[in-house]
Amino acid sequence: MMEIPGLFNYWVVVFLMMAGFYVVISRGNLVKKLVGLALFQTSVFIFYISMGKISDGAAPILVEGVTTYSNPLPHVLILTAIVVGVATTAVGLALVIRIYEAYGTVEEDEINEQDLIDDSAADEPVSSLGGEKDK
Amino acid sequence: MNVTEHLPILVVIIPLMTAPLCVLLGQPRLVWFAALVSSWLSFAAAILLVMQVTAEGPISYWLGGWEPPWGIEYRIDILAAYVLLIVSAMASLVLVFARKSVPREIDEHRIAYFYTAFMLAFAGLVGIVATGDAFNVFVFLEISSLATYALISMGKDRRALNASFTYLIMGTIGATFILIGIGSLYMMTGTLNMLDLAARLPEVSDTRTVRAGFAFLTVGIGLKLALFPLHLWLPNAYAYAPSMVTAFLAATATKVAVYLLLRTILVIFGIDFSLGLMPLDNLLLMLGLIGVLSASLVAVYQRDIKRLFAYSSVAQIGYMVLGIGVANTTGITAAILHLFNHALMKGALFIALGAVAYRIGSTRLEDFAGLGRKMPWTMAGIVAGGLSLIGIPPTAGFISKWYLVLSTLEQDLWPVALLVLLGSMLAVIYVWKLVEAAYFGKPDEYRHYQEAPISMLAPLWILVIANFYFGIHTGLTVGLATQATSALTGGGG
Amino acid sequence: MIAIAVIRLRDLFAVIILFGIYSLLTAALFMDLNAVDVAFTEAAVGAGVTTVMMLSSLYLTSRWEATPKHNSLLPLLVVCITGAVLVYASLDAPLHGDPSSPVHQHVAPRYIEKGPAEVGMPNMVTAVLASYRGFDTFGETFVIFTAGLGVLLLLGIQKPHKPQPELNTVANEVVLKVVVKMLIPLILLYALYVQFHGDFGAGGGFQAGVIFSTGFILYHLAFGEIEARRVIPTCWLPRLAALGVLIYGGVGVFALLEDKPFLDYSALADDPVQGQHLGVLLVEFGVGITVFSVILLIFHILAGRSRQS
Numbered sequence: 039m040m041e042i043p044g045l046f047n048y049w050v051v052v053f054l055m056m057a058g059f060y061v062v063i064s065r066g067n068l069v070k071k072l073v074g075l076a077l078f079q080t081s082v083f084i085f086y087i088s089m090g091k092i093s094d095g096a097a098p099i100l101v102e103g104v105t106t107y108s109n110p111l112p113h114v115l116i117l118t119a120i121v122v123g124v125a126t127t128a129v130g131l132a133l134v135i136r137i138y139e140a141y142g143t144v145e146e147d148e149i150n151e152q153d154l155i156d157d158s159a160a161d162e163p164v165s166s167l168g169g170e171k172d173k
Numbered sequence: 174m175n176v177t178e179h180l181p182i183l184v185v186i187i188p189l190m191t192a193p194l195c196v197l198l199g200q201p202r203l204v205w206f207a208a209l210v211s212s213w214l215s216f217a218a219a220i221l222l223v224m225q226v227t228a229e230g231p232i233s234y235w236l237g238g239w240e241p242p243w244g245i246e247y248r249i250d251i252l253a254a255y256v257l258l259i260v261s262a263m264a265s266l267v268l269v270f271a272r273k274s275v276p277r278e279i280d281e282h283r284i285a286y287f288y289t290a291f292m293l294a295f296a297g298l299v300g301i302v303a304t305g306d307a308f309n310v311f312v313f314l315e316i317s318s319l320a321t322y323a324l325i326s327m328g329k330d331r332r333a334l335n336a337s338f339t340y341l342i343m344g345t346i347g348a349t350f351i352l353i354g355i356g357s358l359y360m361m362t363g364t365l366n367m368l369d370l371a372a373r374l375p376e377v378s379d380t381r382t383v384r385a386g387f388a389f390l391t392v393g394i395g396l397k398l399a400l401f402p403l404h405l406w407l408p409n410a411y412a413y414a415p416s417m418v419t420a421f422l423a424a425t426a427t428k429v430a431v432y433l434l435l436r437t438i439l440v441i442f443g444i445d446f447s448l449g450l451m452p453l454d455n456l457l458l459m460l461g462l463i464g465v466l467s468a469s470l471v472a473v474y475q476r477d478i479k480r481l482f483a484y485s486s487v488a489q490i491g492y493m494v495l496g497i498g499v500a501n502t503t504g505i506t507a508a509i510l511h512l513f514n515h516a517l518m519k520g521a522l523f524i525a526l527g528a529v530a531y532r533i534g535s536t537r538l539e540d541f542a543g544l545g546r547k548m549p550w551t552m553a554g555i556v557a558g559g560l561s562l563i564g565i566p567p568t569a570g571f572i573s574k575w576y577l578v579l580s581t582l583e584q585d586l587w588p589v590a591l592l593v594l595l596g597s598m599l600a601v602i603y604v605w606k607l608v609e610a611a612y613f614g615k616p617d618e619y620r621h622y623q624e625a626p627i628s629m630l631a632p633l634w635i636l637v638i639a640n641f642y643f644g645i646h647t648g649l650t651v652g653l654a655t656q657a658t659s660a661l662t663g664g665g666g
Numbered sequence: 667m668i669a670i671a672v673i674r675l676r677d678l679f680a681v682i683i684l685f686g687i688y689s690l691l692t693a694a695l696f697m698d699l700n701a702v703d704v705a706f707t708e709a710a711v712g713a714g715v716t717t718v719m720m721l722s723s724l725y726l727t728s729r730w731e732a733t734p735k736h737n738s739l740l741p742l743l744v745v746c747i748t749g750a751v752l753v754y755a756s757l758d759a760p761l762h763g764d765p766s767s768p769v770h771q772h773v774a775p776r777y778i779e780k781g782p783a784e785v786g787m788p789n790m791v792t793a794v795l796a797s798y799r800g801f802d803t804f805g806e807t808f809v810i811f812t813a814g815l816g817v818l819l820l821l822g823i824q825k826p827h828k829p830q831p832e833l834n835t836v837a838n839e840v841v842l843k844v845v846v847k848m849l850i851p852l853i854l855l856y857a858l859y860v861q862f863h864g865d866f867g868a869g870g871g872f873q874a875g876v877i878f879s880t881g882f883i884l885y886h887l888a889f890g891e892i893e894a895r896r897v898i899p900t901c902w903l904p905r906l907a908a909l910g911v912l913i914y915g916g917v918g919v920f921a922l923l924e925d926k927p928f929l930d931y932s933a934l935a936d937d938p939v940q941g942q943h944l945g946v947l948l949v950e951f952g953v954g955i956t957v958f959s960v961i962l963l964i965f966h967i968l969a970g971r972s973r974q975s
């Protein structure tokens with residue numbers, strides 16, 4: 039098919055997206071999840087930007103003598119999306135730090151175990167330092 | 174400045190700009206007051222908008238003065254005005270409740286920032302509703318979501334942190350899916366404006382790209398909607414967040430997601446594509462039903478009442494989705510009606526729970542014993558909310574259930590109607606558990622009981638009365654919902 | 667490649683560094699795809715800020731990931747299905763680089779053809795970002811503000827603590843201090859250049875804000891926390907961030923008062939193009955302030971948080 043080269047770049051991007059996505063949902067370490075999330079998002083950006091390119095086009099800044107420019111709109115959207123991604127990562131990391139301080143771990147399984155203990159402790163007021171923090 | 178012309182943007186800008194103002198003001202009481210005034214102003218603007226839209230038809234506002242689709246457009250039609258009303262009303266009421274609740278649950282030096290985050294969450298939500306540009310939705314969705322993650326994590330229990338993180342991960346995946354969806358549509362049409370998309374999509378709707386884009390959008394919105402099985406973040410998030418946050422979120426966040434779903438499948442894609450061509454109608458029907466039954470069942474076994482009502486919310490969302498899945502006019506009207514009514518019900522319930530938490534420091538079933546006598550007004554409010562939840566006349570909840578059942582019968586879906594009623598039966602069980610403990614249980618002798626303060630009872634009872642009022646005088650809500658439905662399915666886009 | 671390594675490695679430090687490399691590669695890719703502004707931002711923000719934040723969090727938590735205990739089958743299934751849908755989607759998609767694809771019709775041509783004239787600047791990306799779709803950028807500035815707020819709410823500002831001996835070795839290097847003192851003004855100057863030249867070349871508020879904050883971060887690293895906080899007290903930063911968004915919003919409100927739509931820059935001057943110029947300048951300035959203060963705020967908060975053991 040003549041289309042394969044044109045579509046190839048999309049497929050590479052899809053692979054990257056899925057790698058990131060996989061990390062997010064399969065790994066229990068919270069920090070790694072966030073890295074996976076960032077990976078996933080960044081690949082989506084590549085997807086958008088590659089849409090906007092015109093072969094033999096130039097960067098969308100007006101310059102003497104250039105007639106074909108690549109599309110500025112996807113660039114604008116992705117600039118915003120990059121910022122949104124960073125913002126999410128920042129808040130996510132702050133949460134992870136707090137979780138570490140409260141639970142002593144950043145592994146999802148261990149946190150869930152501790153939560154189950156909290157849940158079944160019926161009427162005890164919950165303290166934020168429950169459980170040993172051996173590290 | 175001619176205020177009436179700028180209402181669409183004012184509804185959003187007033188709360189949005191109040192946020193940085195709160196940071197500068199610093200002092201907790203001052204900040205609370207600013208937030209209160211700001212939300213009431215936004216609510217006033219929303220009321221005026223509803224009046225304007227019903228009189229003159231949809232309003233289009235060009236941000237930056239650039240015409241769409243080159244500039245971003247705010248488009249207020251009946252559905253949008255209706256949802257704006259709900260969100261701003263809830264914000265206004267919850268802030269009254271917050272006056273006593275927040276200082277009890279949040280450290281003093283964080284209160285100013287807490288309210289700032291709240292205004293951002295609120296502004297983000299109204300921003301999603303008011304806009305007519307797909308990418309703009311994404312931006313404001315993230316403003317609201319990020320603020321919400323921070324707000325939820327402020328709960329006193331350390332489990333709030335994990336709940337917030339889970340929501341962050343799931344919510345961001347959802348938002349990224351939405352972004353992919355928007356990207357696919359953009360790729361095939363070259364535009365981001367919703368009406369423009371609606372005009373251009375039909376010619377390319379047969380492509381795989383568009384269908385995939387549709388799928389991504391629906392799944393992404395479904396995550397935010399807490400559609401079964403993507404609802405896993407909700408129970409913990411609602412259970413462990415500070416009382417005021419739960420009350421606000423339960424009444425608004427998922428409703429805005431339902432709004433977004435309606436906007437996407439009915440306006441951008443058109444009903445024939447979404448519910449006819451793609452198998453979405455059956456999918457929504459099934460998932461909605463499973464959501465209703467499984468969530469209601471789990472609710473019965475909960476010992477923590479906040480958690481119980483959180484599961485109940487998943488069930489109620491199931492009803493709304495069911496209505497859309499039935500895919501006839503009555504069904505969609507039912508879903509839109511329930512948007513409003515559920516906000517009233519859950520708003521009241523969670524405010525009441527917050528009042529209980531304020532007075533006795535817990536929301537576990539065991540601690541509700543005898544509360545019916547010690548906190549009569551609060552408990553009566555809970556009972557009223559519960560009745561609406563089950564769907565007993567003359568509450569608002571009855572009206573939306575009625576329309577829902579009617580819609581299923583119109584399509585000869587008898588089994589579905591029966592299952593809907595089964596859901597109501599389950600609701601009876603869990604509400605009864607609460608009532609039994611409160612009115613027939615013995616209160617703890619060593620505990621100090623007191624009725625909730627006026628600042629909490631007032632918003633609670635406003636909502637309770639609204640529940641009954643709109644259950645009897647259905648003209649306003651049913652009228653708006655029907656108009657919205659016909660605009661979305663018949664004439665619009 | 668890098669992506670697979672990220673999945674398999676359990677040394678989180680390595681994972682994060684790999685991610686930083688991935689970001690840089692992405693930025694290079696963007697350059698190749700003619701997206702210069704985006705490349706600039708991705709490099710600064712993605713590779714720079716994100717990697718630094720992740721490393722700081724790693725320092726405050728733990729470095730290693732535990733062996734995954736549960737079955738990877740379900741996630742693998744979900745990922746394969748999602749990937750398949752995406753590939754399916756691509757089959758009908760316009761080809762890469764094709765000038766006749768829909769995205770290049772309809773909306774984009776006006777930006778390219780009339781943008782420089784209507785908004786008065788050759789950088790079309792800035793024109794779209796700051797004017798045509800200025801409201802999105804307004805929202806985005808608020809996203810940054812919200813993130814800073816979120817981190818503030820979650821972690822809070824700690825009192826600066828006495829520097830521990832091991833952490834101060836860097837600060838004892840006189841040569842380093844002198845070099846840094848020379849570098850910082852240059853960095854700040856470059857940041858200002860990027861800020862105000864963004865209309866013409868690649869640049870603008872975001873990138874400038876990031877670079878500007880880098881100058882201060884360098885100072886912090888070289889001179890220690892107490893000194894750095896003396897130059898800019900941390901508690902100023904949230905207020906500065908608020909100021910930035912208020913400036914942006916202020917421009918919008920000004921338009922409202924002139925009975926024009928929100929953020930319509932033609933309300934700012936008699937000549938519409940002059941108004942555009944002024945409007946873009948002001949809003950980019952607001953963006954720069956907020957970006958700078960939030961990044962520095964997050965850095966201060968992370969750096970100031972003592973490791974709890």
